[in-house]
Amino acid sequence: AQSVTQLDSQVPVFEEAPVELRCNYSSSVSVYLFWYVQYPNQGLQLLLKYLSGSTLVESINGFEAEFNKSQTSFHLRKPSVHISDTAEYFCAVSHQGAQKLVFGQGTRLTINP
């Protein structure tokens, strides 16, 4: 069975400060890893994903995440956040070849001016 742990339920940061949202997973098989963002009362939007290849993946809005197999982690980072980044962020994992996603508990990112 797979599981995902997001260690921080809430992360408050000041605008233009760097941020890291932590995600650890457990799985006995190879996995795909995802970060999704959810704005209030909306569905989920894919932020970035790791399927294979380079362990560092980037999104178009400045976020990046690094797959670390030895530490079973997929932490999300951004060097300088904006007010518009305020949202709930979910880390998720799926089996390679499967389609079901297992989600972490979510991290609420709050940006203060």
Add this chain to the structure above:
Amino acid sequence: GAVVSQHPSWVICKSGTSVKIECRSLDFQATTMFWYRQFPKQSLMLMATSNEGSKATYEQGVEKDKFLINHASLTLSTLTVTSAHPEDSSFYICSASKPGTEGTEAFFGQGTRLTVV
């Protein structure tokens, strides 16, 4: 990308009535769709896997007679909450899987907020 549309975006119903939520893949065919439930300030919990042309596969603890899932076509899955009660109030989100060059990706609907009064 791909578009998944969920309807309605919110609904209020009386206790004891049934509510149907639709999930459509607008620009691709989805043989598999998923239904999730999200309680306030919590994560998404998978309820069931909806397979086109066959019965849905429910996760442990989900009442299949209460949450009826129909996947009659490659672009539409419906979730019907039967005899709804206040404890069924929640945010329901669907996703549809689309095969891609780098594996299958899930695209999510915008969610439906159900309030049972």
